[in-house]
Amino acid sequence: MSSFIENSIIAITLNLIASFLAVVFGLAFTRIVRNRLNERKYGGWHVIIKENDAIKVDRPISVRKAKEIIEEPADLSVFLKGIASPYDTLNCDIIEEGECLGLLIRDTVNRQFIVDLGKNPPGKQSRARPPL
Numbered sequence: 001m002s003s004f005i006e007n008s009i010i011a012i013t014l015n016l017i018a019s020f021l022a023v024v025f026g027l028a029f030t031r032i033v034r035n036r037l038n039e040r041k042y043g044g045w046h047v048i049i050k051e052n053d054a055i056k057v058d059r060p061i062s063v064r065k066a067k068e069i070i071e072e073p074a075d076l077s078v079f080l081k082g083i084a085s086p087y088d089t090l091n092c093d094i095i096e097e098g099e100c101l102g103l104l105i106r107d108t109v110n111r112q113f114i115v116d117l118g119k120n121p122p123g124k125q126s127r128a129r130p131p132l
Contacts, residue, residue: 038067047079050116092121106115
């Protein structure tokens with residue numbers, strides 16, 4: 001009877017170990033496949049800031065950030081404004097008006113977002129603030 005109990009404990013232990021290893025390897029495999037698919041779908045994007053023909057910045061975009069900005073246009077606007085801000089103040093909505101004006105070009109074939117500051121419309125005149 002005791003050998004039956006010992007054999008049962010060994011069998012249960014081996015089954016638990018096998019189940020645990022199957023879950024760990026399944027999760028690892030899924031993560032590797034998902035990372036490869038994300039790399040293929042979102043990898044290789046660049047943002048280019050240029051003024052007329054002079055390139056000021058050519059910066060790669062990480063896979064995680066590319067996934068965020070491609071899936072959510074509001075994130076794209078904030079991201080591009082943040083990259084362009086050291087070089088100029090954008091005077092229009094970069095997504096809607098910017099694409100019409102040629103300020104923003106989405107090159108999906110070469111995986112590039114090109115911001116041409118030479119096509120940035122002139123800013124509004126700021127009024128002097130009255131003293132407090």
